[in-house]
Amino acid sequence: MASGAQNDYERRRLENIRRNSEMMASLLLQRKAADLSASLKRPSSKTPKPSPDRKKSRPSPQPPIVIRRSLRTRGLPPDQSPHPEPSDVAPSPPASDVAAARRGPLLAREVFFQGPGSSDLGFKDVILGASGRPSSDLGKEGGPFDPRSSLVLRPENVGKVLSERILTVKFFPFGDRTVIAVGNKLGHVGFWDVDYGEGDGDGVYVYAPHSAPVSGISIHPFSPTKVFTCGYDGFIRLMDIGKETFNMIYSSDAPIYSICPQPNDNNYLYLGEGSGELKMWDQRVGKVSSSWDLHEQRINTIDFHPENSNLVATSSTDGMACIWDLRSIKNDRPESLKNVQHRRAVHSAYFSPSGSFLATTSIDDSVGILGGNNFDDLTLIRHNNQTGRWLSSFRAIWGWDDSYLFLGNMRRAVDVISIKEKTTTPLESEHMTSIPCRFAAHSCKRGSLACATAGGKIYLWTGS
DNA sequence: GTAGCTCTTAGTCGT
DNA sequence: ACGACTCCAGAGCTAC
Secondary structure, three states: HHHHHHHHHHHHHHHHHHHHHHHHHHHHHHHHEEEEEEEOOOOOOOOOOOOOOOOOOOOOOOOOOOOOOOOOOOOOOOOOOOOOOOOOOOOOOOOOHHHHHHHOOOEHHHHEOHHHHHHHHHHHHHHHHHHHHOOOOOOOOOOOOOOOHHHEEEHHHEOOOOOOOOOEEEOOOOOOOOEEEEEHHHHHHEEEOOOOOOOOHHHHEOOOOOOOOOOEEEEEOOOEEEEEEEEOEEEEEEEEEEOEEEEEEOOOOOEEEEEEEEEOOOEEEEEEEEOEEEEEEEOOEEEEEEEEEEEOOOEEEEOOOOOOOEEEEEOOOOEEEEEEEHHHOOOOOOOOEEEEEEOOEEEEEEEEEOOOEEEEOOOOOEEEEEEEEOOOOOEEOOOOOOOOOOOOOOOOOOOOOOOEEEEEOOEEEEEEOOOOOOOEEOOOOOOOOOOOEEEOOOOOOOOEEEHHHHEOOOEEEEEO
């Protein structure tokens, strides 16, 4: 790299640091002023300008009072009132407040935010239409595949799907149509129908089912009309796209940081809750039926071994990534089959497609690759994972075989790690104008890689 | 164990 | 191109 670019980078960094210290000083003043005015029982003069997408993002310890009644509870037919415009600043409570207040069933339209022509009617048709067709292993056939030379980012595959920072991104398992789901820190869940084509809007549909960051989305490969979402608000909601509902199926006082379906059985959902608890939710009884205290701090990811669904990998802020055998975890003294000790928080631990490797990502600036006969060999690859305050942490994911890992690069690139060569190659594009943080690889389209950013954008790289 | 403090630093929009 | 604005997350440390 030219030293000019390096200097420019350094200059920007220092400038940001200086600006932040000024910001903090002014924040301190604002807070003191607010405290003073509160003590004088006068409203603060600092009122933020109204914006449709700036709702409260912090979970309140007490759920707010229900101030909006659904059409259903008022005994009205569902198509009685039109959808509000996204820019509508009417005094009715925002969709996110509805989600925060309601612990029971929600109609999807009650938490609907925006879509083409301010309607989400088309979205149901997209999903039902696509899920009816086979989602076979399209694109998996063919010869050797090197993503470093095969992936391209077309300008039409850049989408602004949400406002604010994205924490989770997933593909629907369709072979014929590309649909992506994302969750952000405001509690919004957005869907991008990439093949939307001509018409009103851009194929983006947004709902607000949570009142705090959406930490996980799970779309089971066998029933893609059912979308599970979890959040820091302690709720797990099940969106049934066919029934157009967004029901709460589990609630906790503690934040939920991760979810994962059991791969061979649709009835079980695993969740990481609070300070290190792994729980198993059983659909048939509608509640948590097993619980293990596995970590000292939050569990950031849960991932099942692709061949042996008794094996599960967890990553935790306590610095450990572990492989567990679900048949033999004792709750009083859980013992992992294998673990990787990082020096700082571990943000992901994912099994490779064949199950031969486990890849871990830690903010100690390393990516761990656990392999060998019995996961006995650990290779650490240096990687800058200092994402700072505004970005979601990096998590290395596997592509379509055991050859490559993908993760974010602070220089607005996708880093591709070759397992065999132990090299890191950045993928760059003029269309990628922000840093990709969270990734998803399409389960049946080789080369389709979705990258989500802190500004709510998605970059969809595709195989050329 | 936990409250409190410190440190990090990107994206968007308007000019 | 550049400056103003957003802003309170998450981790790690220290003191109690």
